[in-house]
Amino acid sequence: MQEPTLLLLTALADEPRHGYAIAREVEAISGGRVKMRTGTLYGALERLLQQGLIEVHREEVVDSRxxxxxxxxxxxxxxxxxxxxxxxxxxxxxxRRLGVSGEAATA
Amino acid sequence: MQEPTLLLLTALADEPRHGYAIAREVEAISGGRVKMRTGTLYGALERLLQQGLIEVHREEVVDSRxxxxxxxxxxxxxxxxxxxxxxxxxxxxxxRRLGVSGEAATA
DNA sequence: TCACTATATGTCAGTCACCGGCATATGTAG
DNA sequence: CTACATATGCCGGTGACTGACATATAGTGA
Structure with a gap:
């Protein structure tokens, strides 16, 4: 599982969100580091739906959208x-390993 | 950065290792979960050398190998x-998010 | 002796998630 | 009327990873 997918799932972990809100949340979670492209977003959403890891919570029309x-x-x-x-x-x-090799082999 | 690459670097974090030893170490680190294919291994090694993240430490011949x-x-x-x-x-x-949404919204 | 496994390095075609760009549509701010 | 935020979606290309194959030596078991 790659980072964008992991962040997407994390964005849905506290409450249901729609696609665009997920993209903003992912950017927020990663401290602005990861900006999810719509290609990645909707592609991943489709894939995760088929894998049964996410599901459509609700479909509504807000402002004709x-x-x-x-x-x-x-x-x-x-x-x-x-x-x-x-x-x-x-x-x-x-x-741990980075720390260990930097130390004077105490263990 | 994907998991195999991350594990490869981790395998080199405590001490220098040769390719085959890296593959075994990666398997050990991941608890047997990740079995690195040689295609992934030598491909990643080549890439990381060019990126300057790793370097050749020593070249020796052991048992004609x-x-x-x-x-x-x-x-x-x-x-x-x-x-x-x-x-x-x-x-x-x-x-944190997985925990929060499971709780009775204490905050 | 013959087959198999472990050690050790490498190539190559194919897959699949991700990237970047484009398309579409509405509401709001300037 | 232009530009931006909201909102969803498609499509060609890239690149890391996969799986299979290739090569060579040493040791083990039948």
């Missing part, structure tokens, strides 16, 4: 939780 | 440290 709201499914929440733990473990290991 | 050892460059260590911090932050945010 369609707004499709997405939400995480239970498998989606589980996948995000698992992925978060996985990368956290990898990050810890990387940090 | 060539063994090329790689090590992280200072930019490579910096890149790995930055990436580790980045993904750790994303993981924290994902976990």
């Amino acid at each position: 369609l707004r499709r709201t997405y939400t995480l499914t239970p498998p989606g929440r589980a996948a995000l939780a698992a992925e978060a733990e996985r990368i956290a473990a990898t990050a810890r290991e990387a940090t | 060539l063994r090329r050892t790689y090590t992280l460059t200072p930019p490579g260590r910096a890149a790995l440290a930055a990436e580790a911090e980045r993904i750790a932050a994303t993981a924290r945010e994902a976990t």
